[in-house]
Amino acid sequence: MRSPMTSPSLRAGARRAASGRAGRLALAVLAGVALVALGFACSSDSDRRGGPVTRITEPEDAIDEALMVALSQAKNFHHKARVYMSDGQLPLATAAVRQILAVRFPPAAPEAEDVVLDARAMLAKLLVAQGQVEAAMSVVDEGLAVASRDSFFVANLYTVKGEVLQAQAELLVSTGQPADGDRAREVRKQAIIAFDKSIAINEALQKRILEEK
Amino acid sequence: MTRDDDTPTALPAPDDVADAAEKARARAFGELIEKVLSGRPPAAVPADERALLEVATVIRAAARPVELDTLRTRSIVESALATAIERKGGGHPTGSITSPTDPGLRVRGGVIPLSRARGRRLAPWLLSGLTTAVAAAAIAALVLRPATTAPTPDGALAPAPVAVHLRSRPADALIGVITAAPTLDAASGAVVLRIDTIYADRLAGFRERTLAGTTRAGVERPASSNQGGRP
Numbered sequence A: 001m002r003s004p005m006t007s008p009s010l011r012a013g014a015r016r017a018a019s020g021r022a023g024r025l026a027l028a029v030l031a032g033v034a035l036v037a038l039g040f041a042c043s044s045d046s047d048r049r050g051g052p053v054t055r056i057t058e059p060e061d062a063i064d065e066a067l068m069v070a071l072s073q074a075k076n077f078h079h080k081a082r083v084y085m086s087d088g089q090l091p092l093a094t095a096a097v098r099q100i101l102a103v104r105f106p107p108a109a110p111e112a113e114d115v116v117l118d119a120r121a122m123l124a125k126l127l128v129a130q131g132q133v134e135a136a137m138s139v140v141d142e143g144l145a146v147a148s149r150d151s152f153f154v155a156n157l158y159t160v161k162g163e164v165l166q167a168q169a170e171l172l173v174s175t176g177q178p179a180d181g182d183r184a185r186e187v188r189k190q191a192i193i194a195f196d197k198s199i200a201i202n203e204a205l206q207k208r209i210l211e212e213k
Numbered sequence B: 001m002t003r004d005d006d007t008p009t010a011l012p013a014p015d016d017v018a019d020a021a022e023k024a025r026a027r028a029f030g031e032l033i034e035k036v037l038s039g040r041p042p043a044a045v046p047a048d049e050r051a052l053l054e055v056a057t058v059i060r061a062a063a064r065p066v067e068l069d070t071l072r073t074r075s076i077v078e079s080a081l082a083t084a085i086e087r088k089g090g091g092h093p094t095g096s097i098t099s100p101t102d103p104g105l106r107v108r109g110g111v112i113p114l115s116r117a118r119g120r121r122l123a124p125w126l127l128s129g130l131t132t133a134v135a136a137a138a139i140a141a142l143v144l145r146p147a148t149t150a151p152t153p154d155g156a157l158a159p160a161p162v163a164v165h166l167r168s169r170p171a172d173a174l175i176g177v178i179t180a181a182p183t184l185d186a187a188s189g190a191v192v193l194r195i196d197t198i199y200a201d202r203l204a205g206f207r208e209r210t211l212a213g214t215t216r217a218g219v220e221r222p223a224s225s226n227q228g229g230r231p
Helices: A008-042 A045-049 A065-086 A090-100 A110-129 A133-146 A152-175 A178-212 B020-037 B047-063 B070-089 B114-144 B184-210 B212-216
Strands: none
Touching: A008 B114, A065 A090, A065 A110, A065 B184, A090 A110, A110 A133, A110 A152, A110 B184, A133 A152, A152 A178, B020 B047, B184 B212
């Protein structure tokens, strides 16, 4: 009688048994992989986009640190100019205010235009006080040229323009020449137009603000 | 050697010579024993002969050991091996029970019922198939689900709307009409006041935005938060 332990058929049976164990192990691994995939799928929202869910983009119109830094610089230059003015050093005060025009504001910040226009108005006044009427007029005209909307600061700049024109007319009159007298009258008309423009802007803005409230 | 109550003959003496009838009965009983031992017992046996037959079977079994034939021995061994292998290996792939040492030999004993063996074989496949299907369905739902918030091109979520007082905005409503200053010093003081007002208002909004986490959580803002700090 043949020994069963050495029979090729018995070895084949043993191999079948081992193959069955390996198959079950492979299936268990496959099931585990499927469950892991399910787990990843359930914890999905963050991983799907590849970033943390709490990351929120900054709105472009939100008050940010760049705007606050620019406003802070403008504020400091105005205070610095006031100190110079209180000391009678108008050129240094003028230089301080002029530096506000170079402050780098966020491009889309409406406050930037307001603050710069206000600085131009103050700069024009300082220049007029120092007899630099033409330079003052250039500062005002440049500001009005770049203004993108009507505002109280634009209206104030028109007011300053009227004051500059008024000063210009007085200078013309002070020369005592007849031609300059005619020119002075023309400049006064322009000053009145500038004041009227300022008044019109202020009225329109006040009406709009009241309606919004 | 049978004795029938209806037979009128008397019992012979032990040393008597057997007559023809007695020899015929002895021959018939011998043939009966041969038939029983060869596995061909008659359908009906008289009661006294059955008793004698049992005694003869016992005497024969006691006189010689039981020897199974080769086929029967192999069948028992193969049955035991098949049972062991079936239990360890999860059953035969085809469900038929054959000898592990001789495929042509069918064995009995230790056989797992066909339905149970099939169920044991299919259970892992069913489990893995079910879990794979669930995972695939979850992933498909995840991919096909409409996004509640549109992501921006860089993958971040769209910005939430910001309250008006937290936005960068014109300062007209804050400053109002700017009256003409009578002197240069008054104009300087007024412009400083305006820039201070704008800065203070925007700083309040900026701090509210940056400290929104604590205020929205209901935690009182520290008293020192409005003093100094950024920027």
